[in-house]
Amino acid sequence: MRNMTMKWKFAWALLPLAGMLFVSSCQKPAGKKKSSEGALNTSSVAERVYVKPGEWDEYYAFLSGGFSGQLAVHGLPSGRLFKIIPVFSVDAEKAYGFNEETKPMLMTSHGFIPWGDLHHPDISQTNGELDGRWVFVNENNTPRIARIDLRYFETAEIIEIPNSAGNHASAFVTENTEYVVANTRFAVPVPQRDIPINELKGNFKGVTTFVKVDPETGRMNIAFQLLMPGFNYDLSHPGRGKSHGWMFFSSYNTEEAHSLLEVNASQNDKDFIAAINWKKIEEYVKNGGGKKMKVKAAHNIFDEKTQSARTEWITEVTMVDPREVEGAIYFLPTPKSPHGCDVDPSGEYIVGSGKLAAQLTVHSFSKMLKAIEEKKFAGEAYGVPILDYNATLAGVVENPGLGPLHTEFDGKGYAYTTFFISSEVVKWKLGTWEVVDRHPVYYSVGHLMIPGGNSRKPYGKYLVAMNKITKDRYLPTGPELCQSAQLFDISGEKMQLLLDFPTLGEPHYAAGIKADKVLDRMAKIYPLEESGHPHVTKAEKETKIVRKGNEVHIYMTMIRSHFAPDNIEGIKVGDKVYFHVTNLEQDFDVPHGISMIGANTSELLIMPGQTETFVWEPKAPGVYPFYCTDFCSALHQEMQGYVRVSPKGANVPLKITLDDKPIGQVIEE
Amino acid sequence: MKTLGRILMAAAGLLTLSLFIYPMWRIDLSAPQYPDPLGMYIHIDGLEGVEEHDLQNIDILNHYVGMKPLPKPGDMWEFQVFPIVVGAMGALALLFALLGNRRLYLLWFILMVVLGALGIYDFYLWLYDYGTNLDPHAIIQLTDEQGNPLHYVPPLLGYKQLLNFEVWSYPAIGGVLLAVGIMLSFLAYIIAGRKK
Numbered sequence: 001m002r003n004m005t006m007k008w009k010f011a012w013a014l015l016p017l018a019g020m021l022f023v024s025s026c027q028k029p030a031g032k033k034k035s036s037e038g039a040l041n042t043s044s045v046a047e048r049v050y051v052k053p054g055e056w057d058e059y060y061a062f063l064s065g066g067f068s069g070q071l072a073v074h075g076l077p078s079g080r081l082f083k084i085i086p087v088f089s090v091d092a093e094k095a096y097g098f099n100e101e102t103k104p105m106l107m108t109s110h111g112f113i114p115w116g117d118l119h120h121p122d123i124s125q126t127n128g129e130l131d132g133r134w135v136f137v138n139e140n141n142t143p144r145i146a147r148i149d150l151r152y153f154e155t156a157e158i159i160e161i162p163n164s165a166g167n168h169a170s171a172f173v174t175e176n177t178e179y180v181v182a183n184t185r186f187a188v189p190v191p192q193r194d195i196p197i198n199e200l201k202g203n204f205k206g207v208t209t210f211v212k213v214d215p216e217t218g219r220m221n222i223a224f225q226l227l228m229p230g231f232n233y234d235l236s237h238p239g240r241g242k243s244h245g246w247m248f249f250s251s252y253n254t255e256e257a258h259s260l261l262e263v264n265a266s267q268n269d270k271d272f273i274a275a276i277n278w279k280k281i282e283e284y285v286k287n288g289g290g291k292k293m294k295v296k297a298a299h300n301i302f303d304e305k306t307q308s309a310r311t312e313w314i315t316e317v318t319m320v321d322p323r324e325v326e327g328a329i330y331f332l333p334t335p336k337s338p339h340g341c342d343v344d345p346s347g348e349y350i351v352g353s354g355k356l357a358a359q360l361t362v363h364s365f366s367k368m369l370k371a372i373e374e375k376k377f378a379g380e381a382y383g384v385p386i387l388d389y390n391a392t393l394a395g396v397v398e399n400p401g402l403g404p405l406h407t408e409f410d411g412k413g414y415a416y417t418t419f420f421i422s423s424e425v426v427k428w429k430l431g432t433w434e435v436v437d438r439h440p441v442y443y444s445v446g447h448l449m450i451p452g453g454n455s456r457k458p459y460g461k462y463l464v465a466m467n468k469i470t471k472d473r474y475l476p477t478g479p480e481l482c483q484s485a486q487l488f489d490i491s492g493e494k495m496q497l498l499l500d501f502p503t504l505g506e507p508h509y510a511a512g513i514k515a516d517k518v519l520d521r522m523a524k525i526y527p528l529e530e531s532g533h534p535h536v537t538k539a540e541k542e543t544k545i546v547r548k549g550n551e552v553h554i555y556m557t558m559i560r561s562h563f564a565p566d567n568i569e570g571i572k573v574g575d576k577v578y579f580h581v582t583n584l585e586q587d588f589d590v591p592h593g594i595s596m597i598g599a600n601t602s603e604l605l606i607m608p609g610q611t612e613t614f615v616w617e618p619k620a621p622g623v624y625p626f627y628c629t630d631f632c633s634a635l636h637q638e639m640q641g642y643v644r645v646s647p648k649g650a651n652v653p654l655k656i657t658l659d660d661k662p663i664g665q666v667i668e669e
Numbered sequence: 670m671k672t673l674g675r676i677l678m679a680a681a682g683l684l685t686l687s688l689f690i691y692p693m694w695r696i697d698l699s700a701p702q703y704p705d706p707l708g709m710y711i712h713i714d715g716l717e718g719v720e721e722h723d724l725q726n727i728d729i730l731n732h733y734v735g736m737k738p739l740p741k742p743g744d745m746w747e748f749q750v751f752p753i754v755v756g757a758m759g760a761l762a763l764l765f766a767l768l769g770n771r772r773l774y775l776l777w778f779i780l781m782v783v784l785g786a787l788g789i790y791d792f793y794l795w796l797y798d799y800g801t802n803l804d805p806h807a808i809i810q811l812t813d814e815q816g817n818p819l820h821y822v823p824p825l826l827g828y829k830q831l832l833n834f835e836v837w838s839y840p841a842i843g844g845v846l847l848a849v850g851i852m853l854s855f856l857a858y859i860i861a862g863r864k865k
Contacts, residue, residue, distance in 0.1 A: 525722075560729050586722035587729070588705075634733060635808060 089114020172442025451512025674861025682762030735807025
């Protein structure tokens with residue numbers, strides 16, 4: 001019995017590479033050692049991030065790829081990269097957005113868009129704890145939310161958010177994944193209309209969206225939208241525990257500037273965190289509240305049964321003026337253009353990180369309720385009550401650093417906040433608001449992530465800081481450098497920097513979860529018998545070639561180590577040839593690929609039991625080879641075939657063969 | 670002790686009939702690329718993968734060296750005859766237990782030892798044919814140091830390295846129960862002969 005598949009050889013080849021990464025992150029060339037690392041005992045630190053060859057990491061970490069539009073899957077504590085899940089951008093490697101099956105995933109009301117800006121991953125929850133079923137991510141540029149199914153580590157659904165622009169305060173989930181939220185960073189006219197830009201103030205809106213998630217299937221649907229003042233809504237987090245039912249959104253540019261925002265949006269001493277009681281609005285909508293509004297937005301669903309995506313059009317949403325719902329919305333004044341808006345595991349504290357403030361502001365949920373009850377208002381903005389700053393204030397972390405952005409919690413009473421300008425992570429204590437530790441990062445950290453962070457039960461063992469700037473941290477790669485993640489051990493009193501690894505694109509935020517919560521549900525193959533793909537071929541004898549005018553459909557299979565058919569004749573110049581290719585394998589980790597010389601598209605990379613389709617339009621007579629692109633087996637190099645292309649109008653009959661024997665069916669319609 | 674003898678003999682029959690539920694034998698194959706081994710169970714009426722797709726995956730690997738596809742139930746007479754023999758011998762054991770004649774116990778024991786030996790010999794012949802009767806157009810044709818074509822006969826019992834695969838062959842639960850049953854019949858013969 002012989003199987004000489006080369007995969008394992010590659011695996012061995014990669015090991016030294018992993019080793020090099022690891023060594024380069026721990027050992028710096030002499031004379032370049034940074035003082036802050038001088039105290040580290042390198043070997044003991046190395047042991048703590050060293051995952052032996054063949055062993056598995058303890059956590060999955062899903063790092064946003066930012067302007068790459070994709071989601072990167074790393075392991076912690078090793079930092080190793082396992083997969084880049086294509087979400088909002090085409091991916092020629094995986095044919096995402098290129099094959100006929102996934103093209104609809106990138107459909108929008110503006111047409112097909114090959115790129116997106118992926119910002120904030122958040123893992124689905126049950127009872128306030130991560131359940132490992134789905135990861136939700138938002139697209140900032142053309143507002144969308146995607147759901148990644150962790151059975152397959154593939155994008156299962158993308159929903160476009162109408163009436164929004166710059167979907168930044170997203171895609172955070174409530175504690176039973178009732179909703180995933182979206183919000184508007186760039187106020188726009190709603191509905192869109194032709195209006196002078198300098199008439200923004202008072203005329204533009206910031207629409208907040210609550211997307212309902214089906215508890216069984218994960219399927220998303222826009223439940224309702226809120227017509228909010230035209231501020232710039234930046235980030236959000238759900239209430240949890242006692243504050244479950246509320247959602248908190250930070251905002252900047254309450255000045256409603258339309259130009260030179262770096263100055264004009266930095267004038268107000270305080271902007272707002274909007275506290276929204278979504279349970280009240282849900283009730284209001286259930287009782288017929290809100291107005292129907294005509295919209296056009298794409299809802300793209302990858303159907304696992306047909307292994308194909310389709311676009312459904314959203315034509316109507318329920319728009320709610322939150323001011324019409326008693327007690328549904330309040331503004332919490334928060335100093336200086338707050339960015340992060342983070343809720344602690346108990347649901348009591350809401351931390352606002354004023355980007356330009358010299359302090360961190362912590363609001364108390366119970367004080368907020370009391371202030372509402374006692375009507376401690378400091379005025380209103382566009383009819384929304386503004387609560388008195390001192391009435392909701394739990395405390396202030398004084399002089400923590402410069403440029404606070406985001407806060408996460410360890411579940412042991414401490415909070416960790418990133419500071420972009422002073423380039424550090426600062427640990428402080430909830431309740432006493434005292435700073436207990438600080439550690440530099442390299443450089444200019446944006447988000448940070450503690451696995452389990454946005455939940456009632458953070459794991460509290462590691463912290464990942466995601467840095468925008470790397471300058472001299474790695475071997476340079478010309479003007480464009482990678483961004484980075486840095487892993488800290490936070491199990492002790494002092495944070496300890498363990499590891500530093502490059503990331504995909506710009507890691508805005510991340511979500512981490514214990515691996516075993518995901519592993520139980522994971523698929524290893526697509527069961528061929530269950531495939532409902534409209535063009536599946538379940539056995540070699542079922543292969544066929546079908547001509548309908550100048551459209552030719554080839555139903556082809558692949559199994560180690562051949563295609564069936566592998567010789568095809570009767571194709572003519574001017575034909576549009578669809579290759580519907582099924583991988584007949586039912587063994588774990590045996591993908592096959594296919595590509596055709598001159599095809600104006602990507603390869604297909606097909607997993608066991610999957611069917612994918614590419615289109616080829618031959619332009620000149622000849623004989624054209626195709627081949628398997630994934631080193632599948634010992635005879636991978638031999639996995640190849642030919643298509644004969646005859647001139648337009650030629651009389652060459654359709655013919656498909658394997659080993660010179662006819663195979664399958666020839667159908668001329 | 671006569672009653673105990675009958676009970677043991679009846680147990681021997683039931684254990685034999687357990688082959689209708691449990692597999693007789695198991696063969697596992699592991700390789701660097703197969704850290705979770707592929708495996709098959711041999712039942713009296715056919716083969717079954719340890720995991721759902723194991724038989725297909727074993728066939729895919731075997732085709733490289735020219736081994737025939739694993740037999741389907743209709744491909745081998747054994748899969749028709751074995752159930753009849755096992756059913757008959759099980760029924761016979763129960764009948765003999767009912768009759769309570771210890772010499773019949775011994776007869777059954779001897780029959781089973783003979784049939785078992787024949788079964789194992791037949792199994793060996795199949796393994797030998799499976800591992801040596803290779804497609805002359807096999808993709809991979811290797812020779813040993815003397816230049817003889819390499820064969821891929823799996824072990825009858827125990828371990829053997831076949832190219833990149835480590836192969837283990839051993840009785841599965843049904844085979845173990847059958848062996849226990851045969852021993853019980855002999856024990857029944859001894860015990861039934863003892864005076865209280």
